[in-house]
Amino acid sequence: RSSTRSLFEEWKYNVGHDMMWDAKLPWGDNLQLRFTGSLSRTENDRFEHYLLDYASSGSEADRRNRYDRGRRRNYYYQPSAEYTFNFPNDWHFLTYYIYKQDYRSDSSPRYRLDSLAGWEVGAARHLGELPSARELSAALDVPNSYYRHDLSRVHTLGLRTFYSRRTEDKYVWFNFHLPFTQSKEDMRYRREEIDAGLQRRVFRVQPDFTYLVYWFGGTRYFRTFMVNADMALGTPDLVNRLSVRDASDPLHVRVGNPYLQNSWRYNFRTGFLHRSPEKKWFTQVNVNAWLGVNDVAQGFSYNSETGVYTYRPQNVDGNRGVNGSLAFQKEGMAEYWNVGANLNYDFHRSVDLSSVEGMTESVLSKVHNHETKACLSTGYQRGSLTLNVGCDATYRHADGSRADFNTVDAFDFRYGLLGEYTMPWKIHLSTRLNMYSRRGYDEAAMNTDYLIWNASLSRSFLKDRLMVKVEGVDLLRQMRSVYMDVNVQGKTETYYNIVKGYYMLTLGWKLTRNPKKRE
Template sequence: MKLLIAIIMMLTAVAASADTGSAKKKKGKTVEIYGHAYDAFTKGKLAPFITLMGSDSTVIDTVTCYASETRSFSWYNFIVPRIEAKYILKATLEGYEDCYVDYELKDMGRKYQMEIPRILMKRKDDEGMRNIDLEGVVVTGTRVQIAYKGDTVVYDAAAFNLPEGSMLDGLIRQMPGAEIKDNGDIYVNGKKIDNLLLNGKDFFKGDNKMMLDNLPYFTVKDVRVYHKTSEKSELAGREIEKKDYVMDVSLKREYARGYIVNSEMGAGTEERWMGRAFGLYYDDHTRVSAFVNMNNVNEDRRPGGDGEWKPSDMPRGLLATRQTGISLNTEDKDKSVNENMNVSLTWKDADNVMNRMSETFATEGNIYKGSSSASRSRNFNFNISNGLFLKKAGLRLYTVVYGGSSREESSQRDSTSGTQDMNSINRLGRSKNRHVSISQDLYWFKELKWGDCLSFNLSGYYFHGKPNETYGSSNIFYSAAGESDKRNTFSEAVSDKYSYYGEAEYTFVLPSRWRMGSGLSYRQEYGRDRNSHYRLDLLGDDRYEEQWLLPSTHDSLMSVLDAGNSRFVSTMERDFRAVLRLSRNSDNGTVNITIPVKRTDERMHYMRMALDTVAQRSYTAFEPYASIYTYGKNPISLRYDLDVFQPDFLNLMPSTDDRNPLSVRLSNPSLKRRTRHKGSGQMTFTNDSTGASFYVGFDFLFLHNAWGTRTTYNSFTGAYTYMTDNVNGCWSGSLKGGWQCPLDSRKRFRIDFSGSVKYERSVDFGVAYDTDADVLSKVTNIYTRLNGKLSYRRGLFSAALVSKLVMRNSRGNLDNMYGIDTYDYQYGGNIQYTVPGTGICLATDINMFSRRGYSSGKMNTDDIVWNAQLTRSFFKGCLTAKLQMFDLLHQLSNVRYVINAQGRTETLYNCIPRYIMLTAAYKLVKKPKKK
């Protein structure tokens, strides 16, 4: 609590000092009046010269309207005395008739901003066909890869050397300071991008890979990174909450109207294949796109990159994906109504093989386990979302329908040993499930006449999981006793859930742009789960052994019900929440201090074996939040969260899960709640004249009453018994930073360096032999990461030298845990060059990946990975042939390494084999006719 109070006082002091500085500049009470300017016919944004005059036409002030390059609006403002008055605004712009707007300032209440009616300008007759919504600039000389315009980072797509046929992901991977994770998350200067936009609008929101994998690079004009006004702030007409950190992909002007079609097909060795097609129609107010993507390469990285091919980053297993989708975004000419709909269908066929070695730290000698598994799964998912945005009504509606099904077959072999061999086990499994969910969210905002605000939020959710069926067959051999335990099982799970939520908040307008909001909310959630487990081996019929068959009658099935591991649960949860929020939002930054108090009442009907009971519990949670963000040229962010996690009510009920006799799980009715303190901060500095940027940041995490695992090991059978219990002493902290800048005046050479150091203190219960002894295992981990890149670019030639280092240093308090120091390092480079006169583009990368310090000698390796690609376009760029060669030296593998207070694990997964693939890509561009 002292930490929370200190952080809140610090943030308040920072904000107060900023207010004091600004207050000194103002004399008397003022109010901001602002407005927008558009073409009267097309409603396109304009940037006219605005003159503010009094009612007697006396000039008071002038300003040029700002037309956003990344968003579809323009904006201007004036600061005037806070008194009722009449004004005349005059707008002038070449090619347009002068426009006059009368405005009366009144009914201000406590408002600090007042909106002027839109300025709608008419074109002059002789300029009717002039293009007025210019979005490009004339560039002479060498193109600059990265530029800073206020709080916006601009990457010029034409300044990067990419092979023909590249997609958006290839461009972003080359951008200085940018990084794409395997799941599609994007980071710029160490900070995660909240949304990936296309021309300022959502495109399959929440799934970046849709655009990364399917938007052709040749359509992109530039990529901009900035802080974007949220939808709620757009409804309010001013900043009322933190802006989103977005990456906005702007299309070239020739693709702003018309349509494009881009397709590619290819086949290769090792039975590799791929195919995709992408279509986009775009005009001033509507965008429609559709795509199809199919491949079995489980890979989206390209030759000529920075060596992201290191084994620890390889995707797991073999994966064939088939995906299709459509996206629609449209708005009216007044930009007051916006509709955004996305539909996607995905089929995945995964083939995974895993080999694992683990060492568990124990009081009387470490325990070793080896395992191998193979699985084949087929999944289908669909996602339908629709967002309706009504600005004049202050209303936002968002609907999501999600569902799918899956089937999986698996096999597994395990063995456990300590001072001697304990057991071995063979397992076979088969499962299938189906599920569907629907959610609806409604948000309404209303600004009252005197400046205060009122908002409502209503949402609902429903989930239904059809019978999830799982068959399993296992054979355990106990070495010491020389006995076997063979089981054949069937499990069935059915679940239903619904919830609804309502919130009302009233916000008071305070001086100096401060706001104080108070809100009340209510949430109700009901869930019902039935889990039934059956021992088919007890039927005494060989037909049910590994044949995935069920008895023909219900009575026969019920006769082998494993009552001790079957249960029926229904829960009702009600939350009452009150919140007090103090905030200050402007174009330059946001301060937010949120103090919520939540009261939760839970009721559960629980049935298991002879136990049929109704349990209840209630608790109160205090989870404050404080943050400060600035959006200027050198942005700063500070954030602190206090989160309280209650144990799952179901896990507090007395139970023993022994479906797997080698892994028995006990409940713990005495388990306490877990409290997490989490904070972060980052500062970024940019220099427009040199094109350099630097960032530094920190993170910390502290857990009170963390959830550890008490583990007892049976030295005779090799079986484990687990129970979750509270433990203290877990915390972590990290420092990170990065620097990138050009090294010469022509900006041909560029250096990019980043690194981080993380200290992690992990505490858990040590594994005890044949006893419940309370032994704590304390492990200290230090993770160090360093990345360096030196790149050169001139004309059609680009090259880079890359180096990376990851160090893990671990020490523990147990006598049988020795120090562990592992090092993964990489060095290499890449080249891209288009041969003059031939049109042939060569892209290649070669990197050495080395590992040291692992317990298994097989993992201390040196792997040199070489990839190459040749590209050639024909028929004025309409047809592109591409020859891709992956892992030419056959060195790729996939290894994961994890160490914590319980032990360490080294895992090897299968991955795609080396292959050569030949593809052909075709593009068709249709532009509107010039009038």
């Protein structure tokens, strides 16, 4: 059992500048010079009264009066030059160079004021009160205080070619980007007995390309096609390469991992849309895929006697996913009707480090999560009357490699209607009725039915400047304060503070005013 009372104060300032010079050269090329930079400083003070009590063991409670003082200074500047060759056949070739220097200084001394006589939690001291400077220095929590200085220098040489052409019935855009980046990072870190300097040099090539086509009919496009791919390199924080132990939170201890590797992310996207303004319908298809290599997960160990978790970042492989969607909509059926449908499939292979009952160390967990969702709706609109009937259903299948993982085969579905009508005396009625149901979950509490009914009456007065609205929410009192869901690694329970079945009166005044016409 733990409780915390805290007070946080922060002061910061930032000043920055961005200037650019862009010129069209006489022979048709472009030259751009740019400089950006900023300087910032942040100071924060956190006061905390912390209580950790092992009630069942009868041991003495852990009471802490803590004070953390954070000071950060940061600056960066980034000059760049870019030259674009514009060829007569709508092709362009661009080359650029960017240099960026970034410096950050962090000072984070932490103090255990309860180590001083008369400053224990419960003593006659207010939260936010501090002792004299001499006493404060004696209360320094040396193992959990640190000082850090980072300096990074990044050189980027980029090559980009792109094609852009607009004709009467088509627009084509093609872009291929090839940046070469060389970065050097220097870090100085001091913490208790650690006084280390680390360096990291990284060379990265992260190409990306995009191809996009618009086909036009009149003034609007009626077909589009797009394909895009990119890749990105992620580097872990340098401090994770040190054998650092942070126990400032007694129940959540964090340690470093000198063997943490860089991670990669690969993305691919494509889509097609066809619209027919004359027939008032459109279809759309999208496909996305991604792959992660050496993603970072939080491994941990658990002490069942003290309740302490010790976290250590680790690399995991195998995260990937794919998503596909299909949409269709048709308006003007039988003059007043419209219909729409959506189909979406999502696959996510999640690799993480998870806990298993009865074990004190996290284990590798691989979960395959499939989700298929279908939506269908139809509507009728004539004059001031609007009626919409819709339903959607989601099928979930999840299986995992852990021995204690329960395979999920479940359905979530919704069906309902929406109605709007303007009655005599310009009174607008709106009502919405939906049934939310879930089936197939192992736990009976997750197989639920909620019938939610909301309705409102509204009217405008004084030339539509005043709006009066009476609204009823959850008229059948079906809303629940606990919602349970299954994600890619397990079950999550979320608790909400809600008000069941309430009515609300709203008054709105329109402040906008049209200016008088000038002669």
